[in-house]
């Protein structure tokens with residue numbers, strides 16, 4: 420009989436840290452390529468459909484009609500700022516007290532610690548980057564040049580889009596390359612009016628329907644995943660029973676499991692990566708069992724770090740050895756620096772008096788989108804880069820709630836249309852990565868798993884303030900010229916982090932002196948470690964980032980497996 424030693428039993432071809440958006444893709448791609456893969460997830464198990472407790476609940480079944488209580492808001496001053504932290508989805512969010520961190524400057528760190536990570540909660544907006552985005556740092560002289568071009572990533576965008584299912588319209592814009600789209604959602608009539616007016620008034624500005632990860636017309640590959648048509652319920656944050664939107668739980672993780680090559684271990688907090696000085700590579704990870712607090716080691720040839728941007732930084736900073744006293748692969752001293760995010764501070768609201776013979780009804784889990792138009796081909800404003808924006812216009816109804824008994828019943832059953840269309844836009848600005856925006860480890864304080872507490876020292880700068888001002892001016896002008904009334908603007912001054920698009924700290928670049936990862940998301944100095952989530956992003960552009968993390972992950976796995984087969988890893 421062939422007995423395996425305990426260490427052999429804990430040895431895999433690959434380890435993936437984190438089971439969310441990026442980790443799910445790493446798992447799927449590795450398992451499909453025949454690699455025995457261990458997926459380590461710090462949070463609890465969440466199985467598609469089995470663990471969506473609120474998904475089929477009606478509004479009246481929620482004790483607080485979907486709202487949070489005053490106590491919950493007071494106990495969660497950070498998480499409760501997120502619009503999706505509500506009665507129906509709060510169980511998918513990290514509560515403030517559970518996993519403390521230090522805000523050297525105000526930073527709202529929104530997290531989802533469970534199998535599937537934040538892929539259960541996301542708003543599913545998915546746009547490709549263009550070459551204009553990858554050119555940003557080199558053209559405008561910040562960060563380091565990207566070591567990869569759009570054309571190198573484009574086939575991997577296609578690969579991800581076909582499997583995930585992305586709905587969108589082929590708009591033919593330089594700034595926002597088209598993808599492998601399922602049929603688009605429709606703009607409402609007032610959104611179409613704005614689209615037409617913006618096109619007439621500004622040649623370089625475009626209003627389009629958002630591109631989003633919803634199955635508007637499922638294909639064979641989606642049915643094979645057990646997913647079906649999105650019905651527009653707009654309750655996605657609860658987990659969708661039909662798999663109508665893409666999440667790791669509904670799509671990549673079950674697919675990886677089907678290969679028989681995945682071992683998924685929830686409740687496993689990765690503490691650090693083990694570096695072998697003699698072999699000059701990483702050989703495994705230390706894991707703290709979330710319940711027993713016992714530390715166990717697991718081993719693999721290749722390690723994918725996909726714990727979401729700041730946690731990936733934390734794990735690498737905590738992976739110290741004689742060779743790397745300041746964190747794994749950190750010869751440059753830049754690990755944890757150049758953290759960037761998206762500037763979501765400003766918004767505009769407006770009213771439109773026409774189209775009163777039309778209304779909106781039902782759910783559309785999507786909105787309009789206005790791709791970046793500032794500084795696209797050359798520098799033309801007093802700030803660097805630019806912003807994209809969302810756009811929504813709807814006409815709802817209301818019921819008169821006065822009265823009692825029969826008269827109240829009649830009012831409720833006969834809602835009246837609003838006499839106005841309400842419209843609005845919010846900015847999604849690029850921020851400039853800076854060395855001073857960084858995360859570090861507390862030298863003394865540790866959490867219950869023995870991990871140092873993370874310090875977050877990230878702030879806006881003058882460029883961000885100027886961009887907010889410009890968004891307000893430009894969008895006020897656009898809405899005014901398009902005939903909207905009662906236009907109001909708002910700068911929430913919300914802290915960085917609430918955009919939930921934190922990036923950087925382990926950036927890609929050609930030069931090991933100024934970056935941590937090469938063009939394959941592979942650590943310059945530890946060749947068998949790959950970081951493919953937001954931590955790897957050299958700059959942020961304006962697009963919602965997850966599609967790009969997924970494409971980078973699939974591309975990096977392809978490279979890693981080829982290198983493994985050549986015996987290079």
Ligand SMILES: Cc1cc2nc3c(=O)[nH]c(=O)nc-3n(C[C@H](O)[C@H](O)[C@H](O)COP(=O)(O)OP(=O)(O)OC[C@H]3O[C@@H](n4cnc5c(N)ncnc54)[C@H](O)[C@@H]3O)c2cc1C
Pocket residue numbers: 436437438439440441442459460461462501503529531532533534535536537538540541542543544545687688689690725726727728730734919920952953963964965966968
């Ligand atoms: C309300 C909301 C709306 C959003 N809307 C959009 C959108 O429209 N478009 C878009 O592109 N993005 C959106 N996002 C952001 C999107 O969710 C993230 O970009 C994406 O989930 C990041 O993927 P990830 O794999 O890096 O992290 P996650 O999906 O968060 O997964 C990371 C996983 O790693 C686990 N983990 C962390 N530390 C450890 C450890 N030490 N050991 C083991 N496991 C660990 C976590 O528990 C988690 O499961 C939104 C997010 C939220 C919350």
Ligand code: SF4
Pocket residue numbers: 633648649650651652653654655656658659660661662663664782784
């Ligand atoms: S909108 Fe679509 S994806 Fe979201 S919950 Fe409804 S059916 Fe599911």
